[in-house]
Amino acid sequence: MHIMTDAKVSGENKLERLGFSYERGGVHTARTMMLVELRALLSYVDKADAARTEYLEAIQTANCLGKRSGKTRALTFRHLADLYALDPNLLVFRALRFLWQRDVDGQPLLAALCAYSRDPILRASAPFVFGFQEGATVTREAMEEFIDAQEPGRFSKATLKSTAQNINSSWTQSGHLVGRVRKVRARAASTPGTVSFALLLGYVSGLRGESLFKSDFSRMLDCSFEKTIEMAEDASRRGWISLKRVGQVVEVLFPSLLTAQEMEWLREQN
Known part of the structure; x- marks a missing residue:
């Protein structure tokens, strides 16, 4: 159990004004960091200062991500907003957008940095992934054990399995892991x-x-x-x-x- 000091809480509140998030939940129980969807959305809404409502309209009304039902579109927007804020008034998203067009090669890692600042489950898994040497295998089971050890019993077996899969997939999208079934620690491409x-x-x-x-x-x-x-x-x-x-x-x-x-x-x- 984490005891929060007042200084830590006020520091986090200040960072929340800039777009950081310290919510207890996290998209990764349901989805990955959704790099493919983010890329499609940011190329469809190509104005850097587009309001959050424009991203919502692009997903809900224009269905720019090609989702089958209204419910799926609403959920997709919510997950992307949780991961990336999608709000130019918040620094973490505005900086992401600024660098996104200017550094295309960096997009996977830019997305991961933004998601890291907003998703507690992804953030918690980072030291675990970084603890592996390049070339070492990172199994889903090892990730499950690590997540469970953070808060024993918080997740059911099924949720633990899907969360571990999603997290390993996100670290693959970011370039820190490679491989479809067998995940191997790689070196991410920084720019x-x-x-x-x-x-x-x-x-x-x-x-x-x-x-x-x-x-x-x-x-x-x-x-x-x-x-x-x-x-x-x-x-x-x-x-x-x-x-x-x-x-x-x-x-x-x-x-x-x-x-x-x-x-x-x-x-x-x-």
Whole structure:
């Protein structure tokens, strides 16, 4: 059982204003991170500042995802909104959209970073997946045991099985695992866009300087400190982030991604 400190709760509340989620549930009991649907939706609604209602209309009315029934369309919207917010007023989704068009190769990992900031079951499974060496087999049964150990008895056997399958599928969509039936630990393909997103998520969580490159978000990138710095420098040249490095001192800022209001919130937080 997790005892929440007041400081932790207020920190989480502040991050919720930016689109992070700490709900107890999680889409992964029912679905994967839905990369195929997300790609189709974001190419159908191609305005970066589209309102949440436009995503709803695209799925419900235009049926851009080709779902058979109204009920399935409603459920699909709900799952995608739970995973990705689909709201330009929330930083995690707005940053995802900003980088999505600009860094197509990074899309699987961008989606995973966003889902990680919003889905507690996916977040909880990350240390388990990252504990495997490249080439090691990650079985569904091992994932089931890990999930069950977090809160013994919370899920029925059937739910445990489908949740473990969904989580392993999401880590496959993100590039951290490969294989259809037998899942093997692989190295995810990080890019300047995914590095920008990981650093941003760490920054709004209160990290600064070099510790940004060692956060749980940066761990998702599956690459060395030096390689991450290199890609951050590339992102800085493209104007996505601002990176200054003098010897051991690193400063990263996000003028293209954070609004004045969000900067104000972060100042209050610190």
